[in-house]
Amino acid sequence: MTDLGTRNPPAIRCTGLRHSFGDKVAVDGIDLEVPTGQVFGLLGPNGAGKTTTLRMITTLLPVTHGSVEVFGLDAGRRMAVRRLIGYVPQQLSADGTLTGRENVALFARLFDVPRRERKDRVAEALDAVGLTEDADRQASGYSGGMIRRLELAQALVSSPRLLILDEPTIGLDPVARSNVWARIEQIRADTGMTVLVTTHYMDEAEQYCERIALMHRGRIRALGTPAELEANLGPESTLDDVFRAVTGDQLDEGGIRDVRAARRTARRLG
Template identity: 40%
Template sequence: MPHQAPAETRSPGRRPQTGQPAIRLTGLEKHFDKVRAVDGVDLDIPPGEFFSMLGPSGSGKTTVLRMIAGFELPTAGTIELEGKDVSQLAPFDRDVNTVFQDYALFPHMTVQQNVEYGLKVKRVAKAERRERAKEALRTVRLEDFGDRKPSQMSGGQRQRVALARALVNRPKVLLLDEPLGALDLKLRQTMQVELKQIQREVGITFVFVTHDQDEALTMSDRIAVFNAGRIEQVGTPVEVYERPASAFVAGFVGTSNLLSGRSAEAVIGRPGLYSIRPEKIRIDGDLASPAGPGETSATGSVTDVVYAGSTVRYAVALDAGGQLSVVRQNTSEPTEFADGRVRLRWRREHSFQVPEAG
């Protein structure tokens, strides 16, 4: 087992667990004139969770984050932090900190001074704020960068400075507003792993806003999927991906095939709306081979082939109507099917019935 530091020297932000949710939102609404940006959100986030709010632009996720931070006041409903109603409090009266996409570092200050700044505003003694800033920089693996200016650092390093500046205040909750959006793909993937590791070390509640479903699936303990000001589903990454609660969730979180109407009756054998993930489907050119035990199958014609490096994606128009996308690992050259005719097969349990709207 890794050695755990004594309580007085643990990483900044670690707090004892309590019986109260770290955040409780009840009937939360925000209206801008006639637009309901947030339309009745109820949510509990327990202490120490890495929680993501995922959704497209305009879905309400960022507005919810801004209301938790205190930058927007709710039109209706309440916001509680560890049982205390903070709905009408100013941002500086809430025990939360926010990390933004643009970092907002002071260019004329050193990294050490940037991290110390919030403590200086709070009139923390110089020796204490210096030590706490060094501790925060150690947490984000930048202990040797205190004398540098932000302009001398990479994008990923500047993001970690912004994180240290937020952690040094030891908030109950850390809010992250699409903080990795400005980074390139490889750096973003690296920072996803580091951010999750830091969250585990400091042990405080992280609330992460993103429109990137891969990011949410990679990092989160649980995810809330937002759409049109409401939460469509809350669950673990596995629950949200494998068992979507609506057609919107099935389509937004990952790539999903949806079969309904006559196509569903012909292929699945019963009416309804069904989600089948592309990677669950096998594809081959043996049209005569029937479905095996516990399998569903369908025939169709390949209409498009997309080579994506590690995978190959096939679009297949089904003879029964509708279209399915199939993802195959790139273990060999993309297969050329005779006349484009194929049979698709998947396990019956991978046809997940999605609740239909209304």
């Protein structure tokens, strides 16, 4: 395994990573590196294995075959790895009965932010996502875009070196989507944070991701910059064209639960 003292390890290194749920192979031996400081897109249809991969990287699922390292730390060192990561899951994590400030303060405690630093760190996270004025309102009164920004603040309160976003703009209108990404870009510019994101919006991936891995049926099928992937397919190709060429038109049957979950989230975000 890579030692933490190794110079400039990648933010993420997956080697021979595999995971199954019973007889269903969700992740089928992937090798993947995410360089430190990049915005990296992990794309693919529902059921491709993206969320399972993210859950192993975030230590929410055990790594049973292959290996995962985060900044040189083996994912088996769960608490050490979790201190380096901020995670915004696809499903809503904000509590509507709490205020925005209370939601972020709860995550500060969960991520073991030192007590003496919590008040300032909560305020900084809320300010970073533009929610200072609304911080003491109950989250149930927030718009969909505000909820996503609140969840981003929850992930940022521990000052992570790696931010992992699973469909961060699902169900949002174009203005709200742009606002969320503007916050992510500003925070990354200020901190040098690495970002790993999944999205079904190809325009987002093309505009914001420096490199992309396209995943289908548990395997990485294509890897490169958006421009490289488009050029490899042919003149005037778009990222939508690349996605269709790599994944085809059929949705894996195992992905229907992901589709339903995504629709539930979209309805809740309005």
